[in-house]
Amino acid sequence: MKKQLSTKYEARKVEEGKYDFWLEKNLFSEHDKSKPPFTIVIPPPNVTGKLHLGHAWDETLQDMMIRYKKLRGYDVLYLPGMDHAGIATQAKIEERLRKQGISRYDLGREKFLEVAWDWKKEYADFIRSQWKKLGLALDYTKERFTLDEGLNEAVTHVFVSLYEKGLIYRGERIINYDPVQKTALSNIEVIYKETESSLYYFKYIIEGSEDYLEVATTRPETMFGDVCVVVNPEDERYQKYIGKNVINPSNGQLIPIIADDYVDVSFGTGVMKCTPAHDPNDFILGEKYNLEKPICMNEDGTINHLGHKYEGLDRFDARQQLVKDLQESGLCTKIEKHINQVGYSERSDAIVEPYLSKQWFVKMKPLAKQALDLQQTENKVNFYPPRFEKTFEMWLENIEDWCISRQLWWGHRIPAYYHKDTGEVYVGANPPKDIENYIQDEDVLDTWFSSALWPFSTLGWPNKTEDLERYYPTDVLITGYDILLFWVVRMIFQGVEFTKTRPFKDVLFHGLIRDEQGRKMSKSLGNGIDPIEVIDKYGADTLRHFLTTNSTPGLDIRYQVDKVEASWNFINKIWNASRFVIHNLTEDYQFEGLNLNNLSVPDKWILKRLNETIKAVSDNLDKYEFGLSGNYLYKFIWDDFCSWYIELSKVTLNSNDKDAVQTTLDVLYYVLKSIIIMIHPLMPFVSEEIYQTLHSDDVSIMNESWPSIIEHDFDFYAEVMEAIISVVSSLRTLRNEENIAPNKKIDLYIQVEDEKLLNALNDNRVYLERFAVSNTLEIASKTNLVGEGKTFILKGIELFVPLSGLIDIEEQINNLKKEIKKLEGEIARCNGMLNNPSFMAKAPQKKIDEEKAKLEDYQSRYQKAKELLESLTSK
């Protein structure tokens, strides 16, 4: 019994077991070194949770490229891995612990890390199971984790090397501090949101006087750290006070009034308080005037001893209390509503506190310059779409140093050690020999410090491994534009610094995935879509097709159930077309190549269309235009192959001409096989199922080759086919308009001037009889075209369908008049162009020829319509 596809397309059944089969056959991990390499390293998902639809999108695009390139003859490597995601993961783990009433300090560092590794294992397993469901062709033999031993070696190497070059330093600076996570953040981990806050005005009374300066601030709780007030030296209102002292209303301390043109005369009262430990600009002033930098806050965001009676209060409680007290004592004069940009921690959403603290920094200017220089060379990273390169450049041109230390436990420990007695700093890949005299830095590195090395650290760097040699630089990075600055930029500058080359040749950005209303998917809205639920309902192939073919590089997409269902329908169509083909193949059918000399007109036409489709699909995949390549496939498969070719093939298959049947089966087989190979990158499961049904269960479509273009001149036959299609389509419209049942036979007269076309149509009358459902069919160089009925004047062909009682002479005349008018318009347009000397002088010859050909066609049709009209009116 020959193998068949089941009657119904059931994604679950089709997809079941395929992934394990691919794994068993080592199809993801076998590397043929005789082929050119093609590498994609997965953007490592965070081990914070399950993958969401955005991951599914990202990874499907990657997998599609991998599978496409494999079919194109590359030795592909799709390298999997995950990110420890320092803050994010630690926050999640602490949250889970909190529910059990445990804090990380109860456990201590070591114990906490054990818990964290358990967490990692749990989520890694989950993520792998999701990758499996999606069908990603990942080589698990090379899977990496940002916190594994090899990557730790890379991270340490980079840290030590940059330190030795003077590009990493430890310094006391104002950093963004998250008092909830109790850690420093880098600048881009702060999200500024427009927030309605208050602008408070306080009296700073001048020493030994009744006078006072009014100072406006949005953060009264930092007043305990004020060291002076500042006015603009040009500000006439306050010049007389410069050099005097004022009383800080929060604590009664005397502080001086100084002058600096940093102060904006028009903002607030034109007097600014200066708090060097709690504001980056004030810090700069502090440095400039060598001021003290008292810190008035603890690491948990509570006020410290400088706040006296407010000590221990949370910063915002202290603010409230202080304002209330000062209002009562008359020192708070005014409170205004004020809209300003307030920074929030990306992970914890806590309001970020600018905070003076000792942290590790990467000196960015030299690294940025190298990356910018790279982009001036031939070996630059190519951005798709190119506009993102501008964002990249602008950011690097205005870069500030990167704060890389984090007061966390889950991450790469900073390889710095401090001498217990001397305080001397030791930085090295290995601990100092007399380790007992040292204490290692407690902090870990920013997660992005390790992910910046991902494209090469995963391949074994800093060791000179075979993989690194072969697969690096990687070919394309596919990721969302939302992490351009976090990750992509950093991989590029670290890649240049440490590997002296770009880490990837191309970078393709996709957008965000939104819900049906266009809203960002988020936990708080509860509008997230679980990719696994979609897969369970429609299949991974459907989800993949939806995600890949509905997007344009760099733009967001909406998740739309209608479109997902359209993708399912498309697969169902392919399934049924495949069933038809397979059903018609006899048990002993063997494909032995196409006999190009024995092809029918429909055969030649579909092969020409196949050629065009292969080219269009390949070209667009090469340009990352997945939506366009999807459109070409869709149109070819649904319209050309299913609607036309399969229907036409039934004519031959039902005939007794054995040779013709064999040829038709060959073409059906050949085109179907080409189709499933081309859809394989989009729909790996169903294409494999069809492939195995055509062949056998132990072979895989993954070992096939991308279809190649058949070198043959199909042009004339395609024209014949197009003539047949236009005749059939015209008649179908006529039947609908005139309410003639599709199976009711009609008479049909076709007049063709061109002898070659005339003969070809006569040779292929069987298709016209069948699809036009004709009774009498006359195809001649001269035939009856007038009378009660409908005349069509097509390109090079005229048709007449006698319909007495339905269309009388008068209507026929009206129809012709309409047609003539339309043609006159077209002719006028063509003439307008062709008679325009500027057009003739400047337009490309190709365009001119096209217009000339059009004009010729219109004129001949016009002529014929005129003649017909005349013979009708003269009757």
Place this chain on the structure above:
RNA sequence: GGACGCUUAGCUCAGCUGGGAGAGCGUCUCCCUUACAAGGAGAGGGUCAGCGGUUCAAGUCCGUUAGCGUCCACCA
């Protein structure tokens, strides 16, 4: 305050280097025809946001305005 994106059919969106606007879904008509009714055959539907410019020719290039959106930026 800078930079960028979007505005095309009722809805969601394509339209790559300028040369008579397309798809999916929805709507309307007909059809259970031997791969598929989650289907087939047809039809209708758009001054491509407004204005100006370049060009023989603009949805496409340039400028500008408006609406929506995103990113970056230290104004107390």
